[in-house]
Amino acid sequence: MRYKPLRFELECVEPGALPRFKGFAVRGMLLRRLKERFPGFVRRFLYGNHPIPAVTQVPPLTDERMVDVGDIVSFRLNLFGDAVDRDYEIILALVDGELRLGSARFVLRRVEHAETGEPVWDESAYRCVKPEKLDAREPVGRYLVVTFTTPTYIVHDGKPRVPKFHMIVRNAARKFTMLHRRFGLEGLTRRQARNIIEWAERAETIRMDYRFETLERRSARLGRHVFRTIVGTFVYELPPEPPDRVGEVLAFAEVYGVGKFNTAGLGRFVLGEAG
Structure with a gap:
């Protein structure tokens, strides 16, 4: 794209x-x-x-x-x-x-x-x-560091969550496919999306260093909306054999962001590898 x-x-x-x-x-x-x-x-x-x-x-x-x-x-x-x-x-x-x-x-x-x-x-x-x-990221190693540089508001099962790796990937895969299809490009097939999410669900969170930040949003349509976000760093241990196209999804998510209100700058993160 x-x-x-x-x-x-x-x-x-x-x-x-x-x-x-x-x-x-x-x-x-x-x-x-x-x-x-x-x-x-x-x-x-x-x-x-x-x-x-x-x-x-x-x-x-x-x-x-x-x-x-x-x-x-x-x-x-x-x-x-x-x-x-x-x-x-x-x-x-x-x-x-x-x-x-x-x-x-x-x-x-x-x-x-x-x-x-x-x-x-x-x-x-x-x-x-x-x-x-946007090119796919290089294959990641065993440990992936995700550093959220702006407040992030991820909702899973109807509730705001401290993000596990599969929540990040699930949200990114959905945005990736919807945006690609909007412009007539090839998004993820159902099988590809399922393989990526199932792989991400096997990842383990091994370290967290984060804080909560309360933000306020005002709009003419919705009025005043106060919500709690997170900023910080998470280290995940990834399962072996990453599936097809996961590198494309991660590269897209780094630029596009994840979670709610990402079009206003929330959900920005950078990826790195831990030793």
């Missing part, structure tokens, strides 16, 4: 306060601007019964909530599938209108490729950059 990671830099022009976790504010700002400027983009990519092919990635939790004139706030936006060819619409929507995060006001100063630093837009020009292709 094609994807394009973009990094946006916003400069504060009117001081104010930001929420502790900025993901919901960034996603709300993007939706408001796109609805006003390019409603067709919203209908095509941001609503429906499938995962949203554009996810935000923001800095971790921080107690620094006040911003002053000239301060820079940045965020990353990962575009997937056909959405990679429509990045200019997102940029134009942010250039044209008022940008507010919390009570502060911003203007867009720069957009660049999030991994190479190649400029995409500044105040003088827009430059097209090629999308990336």
